Amino acid sequence: MFVDHSKEAPAGDVSAIAALDEPTRRRLYEHVVRQSDPVGRDDAAQALGLARQTAAFHLDRLADEGLLDVVYERRSGRSGPGAGRPAKLYRRSDRQVSVSLPDRRYELAGRLLAHAVEESDATGEPVRAVLHRKATELGAQLGAQGGASLTDLLEGHGFEPRREGDTILLSNCPFHVLAREHTETVCGMNLHLLRGVLKALGESGFEACLAPAPGRCCVRLQPTA
Template sequence: MFVDHPNEAPQAPQAPQAPKGPQSDVSAVAALDEPTRRRLYDHVVRQSGPVSRDEAAAALGLARQTAAFHLDRLADEALLDVVYERRSGRTGPGAGRPAKLYKRSAKQVTVSLPERHYELAGKLLAQAMEEAETTGEPVRAVLHRKARTHGARLAVQGAPSVFDLLERYGFEPRFDGEAIVLGNCPFHELAREHTQTVCGMNLHLLGGVLEGLDEGTLQACLAPSPGHCCVRLEPTAAA
């Protein structure tokens, strides 16, 4: 149970943590599977302002300790943000300690199996279209450049190897001799309907990953086959 201690100084508000990927989304969805926790979440997000533990407990007929426990669990999963405010409106000595309040977080939770990243594809396509309208450069050329640049950015986020990075972003890599085949396309539905555009984008995205990791032993190649991503990482001729 979580119990307030009147003499404790309030903790400073913490900035929301960045999403950590599909595992954190699965954990967040699992947290909402508990009925009382889900009722508390629904109550908080329907309010026009932040909600205190006492307010939530009273609204749902819960013990304050129960409400506090579940609200903090929702905050731990980044489904709710925590803010501190003095509800009295007073400031300075004697104003009392700020109340711990909860509000909807900016985190968006999406769980897809197999893993998909349609938002990334949408951003790259939108950026390419906007830049092409401004510069007159062909949209496809801009898209390939944007995808390669983004792939290089992904590579500097701390993945120890190409294989680990591909796993992190849902490509389901597997070794095939010295090559790496990809068991999942994160852009699957788009690739089915707009194969040339999306597969070309994916090719340059993974080419950028290899460049960003300074991986000279592999090259990204288009090699569509049933049940696999259209891109395959093959050993370079020099390797």
């Protein structure tokens, strides 16, 4: 079973990036990530010529946004009674932050394609057939999460759905650049992804069909014939 690990929180990512718009905070962040070891408040303040209180405020804000991790270590190397309190130190977090307008989901596409290639290599099954199956499985997983409506789910994953009569058009393709350069592969993957979503939601009134058109996704959801 394909598992989607690329959980995204666009609002949180926007907030994190906005935090770096403050010049002092950005300098502190860049200083921390250049160091091989966690950085303390005093060291950061001295390196950048800041008051310790100022450095502490901005470092904690970066930690609150998930851009830095906080660790506690005794710099003396001693432990036990008399060793003193551990120092509060900062290092870059493992969190990946990205904001794309319009919404793009290239990591999701990359994971699907990588899984398909690996399984095809291991089993001998044609890679395109594996890709379509993996995309259908992922669509079913997405459709089974949280009880969202079809429109809300499509909106939440970057498709920008809009009604045109009885048809749902998808104004945005989350895989736009890939689809433009590798149309057959990526549009086929997208088609099966959305078929999996519809099946999981029990949306028998719609079917996903390929209908390429400029300025929108290659797939549309039209009433079942």
